[in-house]
Amino acid sequence: MPLETLDDATIGGAAVAVRVDVNSPLAGDGSLADDARLRAHVDTLSELADRGGRVAILAHQGRPGGDEFARLEPHAERFDELLDAPVSYLDATHNQQARESIEALDDGEVLVLENTRFYSEEYMEFDPVVAGGTHLVEGLVPALDCYVNDAFAAAHRSQPSLVGFQQHLPSYAGRVMEAELSVLGNVEETPRPRVYLLGGAKVTDSIDVAWDVLESGMADQVLTTGVVGNVFLLADGVDIGDASSDFIYDEGYWDEIDRAADLLDAHGDQIRFPQDVAVERDGERHELGLNALPGRGGEAAMDVGSETIRLYRGVIESAETIILNGPAGVFEDDNFGRGTRELYAAASEVGHSIVGGGDTAAAIRKFGLSGFDHLSTGGGACLQMLTNGDLPAVEALREAPAFEAE
Numbered sequence: 001m002p003l004e005t006l007d008d009a010t011i012g013g014a015a016v017a018v019r020v021d022v023n024s025p026l027a028g029d030g031s032l033a034d035d036a037r038l039r040a041h042v043d044t045l046s047e048l049a050d051r052g053g054r055v056a057i058l059a060h061q062g063r064p065g066g067d068e069f070a071r072l073e074p075h076a077e078r079f080d081e082l083l084d085a086p087v088s089y090l091d092a093t094h095n096q097q098a099r100e101s102i103e104a105l106d107d108g109e110v111l112v113l114e115n116t117r118f119y120s121e122e123y124m125e126f127d128p129v130v131a132g133g134t135h136l137v138e139g140l141v142p143a144l145d146c147y148v149n150d151a152f153a154a155a156h157r158s159q160p161s162l163v164g165f166q167q168h169l170p171s172y173a174g175r176v177m178e179a180e181l182s183v184l185g186n187v188e189e190t191p192r193p194r195v196y197l198l199g200g201a202k203v204t205d206s207i208d209v210a211w212d213v214l215e216s217g218m219a220d221q222v223l224t225t226g227v228v229g230n231v232f233l234l235a236d237g238v239d240i241g242d243a244s245s246d247f248i249y250d251e252g253y254w255d256e257i258d259r260a261a262d263l264l265d266a267h268g269d270q271i272r273f274p275q276d277v278a279v280e281r282d283g284e285r286h287e288l289g290l291n292a293l294p295g296r297g298g299e300a301a302m303d304v305g306s307e308t309i310r311l312y313r314g315v316i317e318s319a320e321t322i323i324l325n326g327p328a329g330v331f332e333d334d335n336f337g338r339g340t341r342e343l344y345a346a347a348s349e350v351g352h353s354i355v356g357g358g359d360t361a362a363a364i365r366k367f368g369l370s371g372f373d374h375l376s377t378g379g380g381a382c383l384q385m386l387t388n389g390d391l392p393a394v395e396a397l398r399e400a401p402a403f404e405a406e
Contacts, residue, residue: 003145003178005173005396006174006175010146011051012053015054015103016054017146017148017169018041018058018148019150019393020058020150020164020176021377022038023037023153024061025068026062035078038075039082045079045083045110048085050108052108053107054102054106054108055109056111057111057112058093058116058161059151060154060161062117063123071114072089072112072113073212075112076089085109087109093116094119094139096136097107099139099142099258112377116136116159119135121135121159122160125157126160128164128395130157131160131162131163131167137160137168141165146172148173149162149172149177153357153380153381154393155378155394157393162393166401176377179374180381184386186249187321187354190321190352191320191321191351193321194218194321195221195223196221196222197223197312197323197324197326197347198223199328200358201326202383203228205384206325206326207259211377214263214271219270220270223312224276224331225304227253229304230301231253232260234260235261235263235264238293239293240301241299270369274305275290275307275311277302277303277304278302278305278329278335278339279302280302285335289307302329303331303336303338303339305402312346313343313346316343316346316350320350323353323355323386324347325356331366346370348371352371356379358379361376361377384391
């Protein structure tokens with residue numbers, strides 16, 4: 001079924017629930033440390049307000065028990081600065097007060113409801129039909145006329161606020177969702193050579209992507225860095241030392257070594273892994289070749305080394321399309337940001353460049369890089385899209401029941 005967007009929606013005077021993803025790093029005082037995810041949704045929210053919608057924002061922040069599991073009041077305050085429309089905050093999500101507050105909105109006003117994950121249902125995965133019967137969804141539906149999902153970064157989840165409202169309301173993709181699906185759903189149409197640079201610590205997802213794009217012929221080469229690169233080194237029989245290998249084991253990625261080895265057997269001529277790494281010694285960056293890795297009791301690999309950067313830059317500079325997902329090392333530490341900075345800088349010069357979200361986007365902001373064609377708002381969702389995987393929130397939009405206009 002075709003995906004309906006805001007172009008298909010009647011907004012004037014309607015009470016619109018908008019699911020966004022504004023899960024952001026917080027400062028020590030609870031304020032927002034980075035508002036990039038909020039700014040990504042400004043076009044969608046501004047359009048809804050300008051078209052006379054009465055807008056109720058649904059979003060989550062952090063995970064239960066985590067340091068950043070917090071109220072959305074700072075997000076509402078920042079939205080009030082970013083949008084021309086008046087924005088208010090309510091410390092409730094789906095009770096009578098929430099319904100009455102939505103009904104009291106004037107056309108063009110925006111209300112930020114409380115963190116959806118304050119409610120246990122929202123931290124669970126449901127079939128969309130079952131999600132439509134949860135307390136969160138049923139509590140809000142009576143006050144709403146339609147639903148908009150703009151939360152691409154969370155679209156790989158099947159939680160009530162992402163898949164449940166479609167069972168009751170006319171439902172549409174917001175502008176962020178629309179743009180992400182347009183770009184990531186058409187990667188096979190981008191020019192070649194097409195190179196994937198996969199790094200960071202999402203090992204399982206990255207190996208899924210590597211398998212998919214190599215088996216399908218989508219990729220000409222795959223470059224690996226970060227923890228992903230370390231897994232491929234182990235798969236090739238390299239002793240990367242206890243510190244790095246213990247981290248892989250502790251994170252539950254030990255079985256991924258076998259998958260990486262199988263992938264090397266099948267497509268080894270198209271896969272690159274690091275030829276040297278950087279470790280910390282006496283508080284400074286120290287580079288080691290593979291034959292000099294620290295072994296038992298030695299330091300962990302924190303970044304790729306100069307030779308790897310040189311080799312990878314050569315591959316990137318010959319590409320017509322580059323897809324980035326995951327940093328090359330611990331880029332937050334200035335001693336170990338070189339690999340990420342230099343490889344991303346090279347990628348920014350490629351004719352067509354697509355960047356996964358999460359840490360990848362954070363690194364780009366840290367290093368002040370620009371020139372990329374598409375900067376995704378989602379890390380996990382982006383990886384799932386790149387493996388041609390279905391995103392539950394998108395499928396829920398496509399398969400929503402038809403609703404007759406009143």
